[in-house]
Amino acid sequence: MNNPSFDRANLLCGLVFIGAGAFFAIQSLGLELGTSFRMGPGYFPLVLACLLIVLGGVICLQSFRKEGEPIGSFSWRGMIFILPAPVIFGLTVRGLGFVPSLFLCAFLACFASHKMTVPWALVLSLSITVFSVLVFSYALGLPFERFGPWTRF
Structure with a gap:
């Protein structure tokens, strides 16, 4: 059989x-x-x-239509860098504000890839942050603080 x-x-x-x-x-x-x-x-x-x-x-x-590839090893790196990002965002957004919190979380999540380098992570995080501020703050007019009380000296 x-x-x-x-x-x-x-x-x-x-x-x-x-x-x-x-x-x-x-x-x-x-x-x-x-x-x-x-x-x-x-x-x-x-x-x-x-x-x-x-x-x-x-x-x-x-x-059930075709045989697939075997399931590979578990990606611990992805779990370690991606799962804490939204938690860190939630914990820091009121204190740091939207811009620094988003940048920090995007920068952290970038390193889930083995191929990511620090310069590219900085570029990608900055791009995501600028795009998000333009869309959520300016285009949609959502009322949130871009920079929170922790960033004021």
Whole structure:
């Protein structure tokens, strides 16, 4: 009997999507759903969760169409540099302000790649920060402090 061949990475990804969608669908059921014409606070999250479940199902089905590459080693470097970035942003944005916090987090996240160098990380972080300030502060007019009390001497 032949072993069935499938793409383990896609199967795992699809199952994660289904699990996350199911979690958020269950959570949204605790809110008022309303109707399509008078949406309650739980309606849109439920629709998005259902779409995530469907997408996960499609990815799972696609995983059985062809054999994929074996799952490689776990990327610890990515986890170490990317996961703390939003936490650091949340902890520093009130004190440092939007500009320094965003620059710091972008700079930290850059080093998730083995190929990143300090000069390129500085350029990329500065570009992300300038773009974000232009979009969120000037174009959208969001009311936040660009520089916080920790940066005032």
